[in-house]
Amino acid sequence: MKKMKSLLLAPALMAVLISGCGGGNEGAAPSPSANDSGASPAASASPAANVEPLNLNFYYYSQALQINGDLPIFQEAAKATGVTLKNVAPTGGDDAQAWNLLLASGELPDIVAYQLSGLNNIAVQGALVPLDDLLAENAPNFKAFLDGNKAVKSAITASDGKIYVVPFVSDGEAQEGWYIRQDWLDKLGLKAPATVQEYYEVLKAFREQDPNGNGKKDEVPFFSRNATSGFASLFPLWDASLSFKLKDGKIVYGPNEPEYKTAATETAKWYKEGLIDKEIFTRGNTARDILFANDTGGSVHDWFASTANYNNKLQPTLPNFSLRPIAPPASISGKVFEVTKRNPLGNDAGWAISANAKDPAAVLRYLDFWWTEEGRRLHNFGIEGETYTVVDGKPVFTEKVLNEPAVVDYLIKTTGAQLTIGGHQDFAYEEQWTNKIALEGVKMYVDNNYFAPEYQVPQLNFTLDEDKKIKELFPPIETYVMETSQKWFMGGETVEGSYDAFVQQLKQLKLDEVLEIYNTAYARYLEQQ
Incomplete structure (x- = not known):
């Protein structure tokens, strides 16, 4: 314990861990099957079932929510496994403060939930239990998943070559896509743009031909909610990137590549011509709300589910409003591709077993429960009879859940379902409350495999x-x-x-x-x- 405390208090370690868990509401909204094999391995019964009762302490900090072991999903899991949880995380303060307090104490609980990089950083200093030799006997379901998902296994492997973390894994591929005002296209007699040049011409028409019909030149052809780098959403049209990407088997930095010069030049031209929102650096997250509600927004590259929902939201005030997903316009080199793709570890979260745990094998058997069919359903859908019913053998959310404006937030607060603990999401949970238009866009992108591998830099340790x-x-x-x-x-x-x-x-x-x-x-x- 003294050795581990000295490691956890090392200044270098404290410097690299000052950050909080990420993951937003729609970040949990992917598209079907993220498995390399295309299907989840068959789940077996949890080794933790029918064992002696076990009380475990765990750390799960949320500044917004009071998370404890009494949440309904944990109570149901206790019935199946005999394991009860007590959350020892502090209340108040931000994520980094809470995490640093935990490290400074040196008293890690049995289970520690945090971001993957933070967990792996303390793991290589001896603070967590390596799982490699324990998986086969104590976590057959989690092991089967890793065996069928080599990319996830590689991404969670720490820099010392060992596995310490049971991650939260999203389910799917499609994340964001291109949307355009179909009602404006129809009014101007235009078709959906299929190339970068056609996209430019459509945006130009939106700007100059008054598609909203109010007699004002107030249309904003392209906009973004990202106040920092939203302009870079257009960069792929010139095969460029603002971030790291893969090229010839190596990682390169987009701004250092020759394509960046062309992209920067062209987007500056579009901005000068009024084709890009003049307030792109100031509107921020409210851009869609403002520009669509005012009938002035024309096109955006954004999340599938929430963007398509504006078709429903604006029906009472703008009955002709029609926002539809389109295929990515072909870039200047003729390539049709989408740069975003669901990262199965995009929420950057999971949990691990601390070196203080008295019986790591027993703890791992409990963690494996969440990878069984029963545990995965509990984690994704909540409590049968309360948040979902079973129809034709499949969980179906109740009308009360589906009528909630933020389904994920509701599930977390009322049951604990969709908490970013170590488990595997099921796209069926999100498919039920996603707009039909968004699902059509997801299907288009998945069926055509628009995802560009060179833009998918894996999570590195x-x-x-x-x-x-x-x-x-x-x-x-x-x-x-x-x-x-x-x-x-x-x-x-x-x-x-x-x-x-x-x-x-x-x-x-x-x-x-x-x-x-x-x-x-x-x-x-x-x-x-």
Whole structure:
């Protein structure tokens, strides 16, 4: 214990762990089957069933919710496993404060729920129990999932080559897509754009031909909710990226690639011509609410489910409003692709067994329960007879659940279902409350496999030294890229006149060192495949 306490209090460790769990409401809304094999392995009975009662402490912090072991899903799990939970996380403060208090105490509970990188960072210092040798006997369901999902297994493997974390795994592929005002297209006699040039011409028509019919030039052809980098949603039209991507088997940084110059030049032109929201850096998350409600928003690249819902929301005030998903416009090179894809570990969450646990095997048997058919249904749908009923052998949400404005929030608060504990989501839970239009878009993107593999950089696990170095070097690079890109976008400086100096400055800021670290971690990831 003394050794572990000294490790947890190490300044280097504290520096790399100051961050909170992520994952938003729609972030839990994917599309069918994320498995490499295309189907989940058959679940077997939990080894934890019919065992002696066991009381476990666990850490799960939420600033917004009071999470405890009395939540209905945990009570139902206790009936099946004999295991009861008590949450020892503090109340009040933010995620980072609560996490750092836990580390400083040195007294880790039996189960620790947190973000994957944070768990793996303390794991390699001896704070968590490696699971590799325990999986076959104590977690057959979780092991079967990993055997059928090599990418997930590789992504959760820590930098020392061991598995410590049972992750929260999303189910699906489609995440975001292109949407356009079909009613505006119809009014102007236009078809859905299929190429970057056609998209430009449609946006130009939206701007100049008064599709909302109010006699004002107030249309905003393209907009984004992302106030920081929403303009970069358009970059794939020129095969560019604002982030890391894969190229020739290596990880590269988008702004350092030649395509970025073209994308920056073209988006600046579109902005100057009024095709992109003039307030793109200030509207933020309310952009859809404002622009669609005012009948001025024309097109957006955004989440499938919530974006399609505006067709229902605006029916009373704008009965002709018709927002439809379209295929990604072909890029300048003729490629049709979507850059976003459901990351099965996108919520960056899971739980692990601390080195303080008296019987790690018994704890792991409990964690495996959530990967059984019974446990997965409990985790996804809540309590039978209360939040769902069984129809033709499948769980179907009650009308009360489906009528909730935020289904995921409701499930978490009332039952604990959809908490980001170690388990596997089931797309069927989300399919039931998703707009039909959104489901059509999801199907279009999945059936056509629009997802571009070069944009899908996997989740990587860094050593403590690597993580520390990245946190030292990359923030100045990112800040410089964003400031310069926004300056170009708004016309404060020409891309042509300063791009070479921009690339040189990235080199001065030691981008090469960052890329070397990323590619070292990527090589480790590939070795685990």
